[in-house]
Amino acid sequence: MFDVVLELTKTVRDGKEVFIARTEKDRTNTLPATFDFTYQSFVEYVGIKGLEREPVVFDQKLRMNENVGRGNEIIYNKKKIKTAGVTAEQLTTLEGFIGKIGQEEIGNILKDDFCIDSLLDLKSSEAELLINDLKEKDKTTKSKDKK
Numbered sequence: 001m002f003d004v005v006l007e008l009t010k011t012v013r014d015g016k017e018v019f020i021a022r023t024e025k026d027r028t029n030t031l032p033a034t035f036d037f038t039y040q041s042f043v044e045y046v047g048i049k050g051l052e053r054e055p056v057v058f059d060q061k062l063r064m065n066e067n068v069g070r071g072n073e074i075i076y077n078k079k080k081i082k083t084a085g086v087t088a089e090q091l092t093t094l095e096g097f098i099g100k101i102g103q104e105e106i107g108n109i110l111k112d113d114f115c116i117d118s119l120l121d122l123k124s125s126e127a128e129l130l131i132n133d134l135k136e137k138d139k140t141t142k143s144k145d146k147k
Contacts, residue, residue, distance in 0.1 A: 002025065003025075003026075003027040003028060004023075004025065004026055004027065004028060004031065004046070005023075005024040005025035005026075006021045006022065006023060006024060006031075006037065007021070007022040007024055008020070008021055008022075008037055009022070018036055018037075019036070019037040019038070020034060020035075020036060020037065021034065021035050021036075021037035021042075022034050023035075028045075028046055030045045030046055030047070031045050031046070032045070069084045069121070070082035070083055070084050070120060070121065071084070072084065072085050072086075074087060074088045074091075075088060076088045076091055076092075081120065082120070083120045083121075083122070084120065084121045084122060084123050085122065085123035085124040085125075085126075085127070086119060086120065086122040086123070086124055086126075086127040087124060087127070090122075090124065090127040090128070090131060091119060091120075091127075093131050094106070094119050094127065094130065094131065094134075095119075097131075097134045097138070100138065101134070101137075106119075109130065109133075110122075113130075114126055114130075
């Protein structure tokens with residue numbers, strides 16, 4: 001996707017910090033394997049025309065919402081947000097579980113069980129399943145703690 005990929009490392013040379021660039025990928029075929037990295041040196045190799053151009057602007061949030069199927073608009077925490085179907089009530093319940101079992105654990109469940117990265121990408125039926133599973137785990141944990 002990228003035309004140029006550089007790995008930058010910082011080192012000290014003659015008492016000054018310098019960046020060394022190692023070329024990982026170069027579709028321009030103008031960069032050496034390694035070089036002292038400064039903006040000026042990069043311009044010398046690639047050329048100013050390729051670097052200074054008008055940016056291509058698009059609504060990243062809109063595209064992301066379309067790609068993951070977030071077409072349902074809800075009000076959550078006094079903000080309008082788009083979801084794939086999960087309701088504000090379900091989000092509130094799920095956020096409570098985040099406080100109990102942690103963000104990382106919820107993230108792992110979303111990735112492993114639903115192949116998604118965000119609660120906003122849950123469909124309403126999936127959110128219900130997740131809530132029921134988390135309630136069951138919570139009951140099991142509480143009964144173990146009593147023993």
